[in-house]
Amino acid sequence: GAGVSQSPRYKVAKRGQDVALRCDPISGHVSLFWYQQALGQGPEFLTYFQNEAQLDKSGLPSDRFFAERPEGSVSTLKIQRTQQEDSAVYLCASSDTGSSYNSPLHFGNGTRLTVT
Amino acid sequence: AQSVTQLDSQVPVFEEAPVELRCNYSSSVSVYLFWYVQYPNQGLQLLLKYLSGSTLVKGINGFEAEFNKSQTSFHLRKPSVHISDTAEYFCAVIGPGYSTLTFGKGTMLLVSP
Numbered sequence: 053g054a055g056v057s058q059s060p061r062y063k064v065a066k067r068g069q070d071v072a073l074r075c076d077p078i079s080g081h082v083s084l085f086w087y088q089q090a091l092g093q094g095p096e097f098l099t100y101f102q103n104e105a106q107l108d109k110s111g112l113p114s115d116r117f118f119a120e121r122p123e124g125s126v127s128t129l130k131i132q133r134t135q136q137e138d139s140a141v142y143l144c145a146s147s148d149t150g151s152s153y154n155s156p157l158h159f160g161n162g163t164r165l166t167v168t
Numbered sequence: 169a170q171s172v173t174q175l176d177s178q179v180p181v182f183e184e185a186p187v188e189l190r191c192n193y194s195s196s197v198s199v200y201l202f203w204y205v206q207y208p209n210q211g212l213q214l215l216l217k218y219l220s221g222s223t224l225v226k227g228i229n230g231f232e233a234e235f236n237k238s239q240t241s242f243h244l245r246k247p248s249v250h251i252s253d254t255a256e257y258f259c260a261v262i263g264p265g266y267s268t269l270t271f272g273k274g275t276m277l278l279v280s281p
Contacts (some may be wrong), residue, residue, distance in 0.1 A: 056211065085268055092177075094258050094271035095212070108267040131175060157269070159211030 054078070056160035058144050060137040064166045065134045073129045073163045077146030084127050086119055092138065095143055101127060134167045141165070170195045170263045172272035180278045183251055189244040189275045191259030199263040201242040203233055206256045206274075215257070218242060229253070254279045 057076040065071050066091040077084050083102055088094035088111075097111040103124040112119070117133075120126040131138055141162040175190040193199060200219050204212040216227025223235040233244045242259060256276050260269040 087271075092273070094172075094174075094260075094273045097268055097270070100267045145211075156214040156217075158210070159213070161209065161211045 056144055056146055056158050057154050058142075058163050059158035060163060061161065062164050062166075064168060067134060067136060067167055069134055070130065070132045071097070071134055071165065073131075073142050073143030075127045075129070075146075075160060075166070076160055077125065077127070077144070078148070079125075081146035081148050081158070083147045083149065084121055085145045085147075086127070087145065088113075089141040089143055089162070091140070098129070098142075131165075134165075136167050139165055139167045169263050170199065170266060170270050172259050172261050174259055174272035174275050176275050177273065178276045178278060181249055183273065183279055183281050184248045186247050187245065187249050187253075187277065189257050189259075189277065191242045191244065191272060193240050193242065193261045195240075195258075195261065195263050197263050199261045201233075201235060202260040202262075203227065203242075203244050204258045204260060204271075205229075205233070208255070212258065215244070225248060247275070249279050251279050251281065253277060255273055264269065 059074045086098040096134045099119045099122040100108040116132045118130045141164050143162045145157040145159045149155040171194045173192045181187050202217045203215040206212045216224045216225045218235045226232045231246050256274045258274045259272040262269050
């Protein structure tokens with residue numbers, strides 16, 4: 053079966069542009085997570101959905117970041133007025149239950165965003 | 169707050185040598201611990217996890233890790249590495265009240281012939 057799919061694979065944006073990053077989780081997976089991975093760092097949590105409900109957005113760094121999952125499957129992470137510090141790899145992960153303890157996270161290959 | 173410290177940013181080893189990648193966590197309560205591996209240009213894959221029970225956990229690709237509560241450590245080991253083990257390894261923790269994992273900064277394992 054297909055894994056977690058993210059698109060685009062690479063995105064170059066000029067400072068100030070808006071971008072939208074897409075995540076297709078594994079079919080039937082309840083939970084979906086977004087992480088930001090800066091160069092040389094580990095993934096840092098951004099936000100978490102259970103079905104269509106956004107249960108935790110405490111990791112979003114500013115109000116320029118917005119995520120949605122309107123039908124409980126595909127999710128989009130939108131960044132408005134991009135800044136250079138937004139340059140990073142954005143990782144999406146999904147799991148088949150609402151618990152991060154017992155269900156492994158399945159990660160996509162990420163979207164590498166470069167803001168020039 | 170939960171946090172993870174990976175003490176080495178890079179570990180170079182020769183093929184067939186043993187390796188240990190160190191991980192220490194900080195939490196005032198019981199936690200669950202994980203190791204993930206990231207091959208170049210790929211997403212993270214779960215290597216192994218500790219939830220409860222035996223403190224020695226075996227994972228995929230011949231890796232194992234030992235949970236040590238008194239030292240708050242969860243070091244990853246492999247008795248004999250292959251070139252194909254070259255990758256970045258991330259230790260992660262989750263505790264009560266948290267939605268998801270907190271990752272360390274990663275350790276790059278470089279295996280040379």
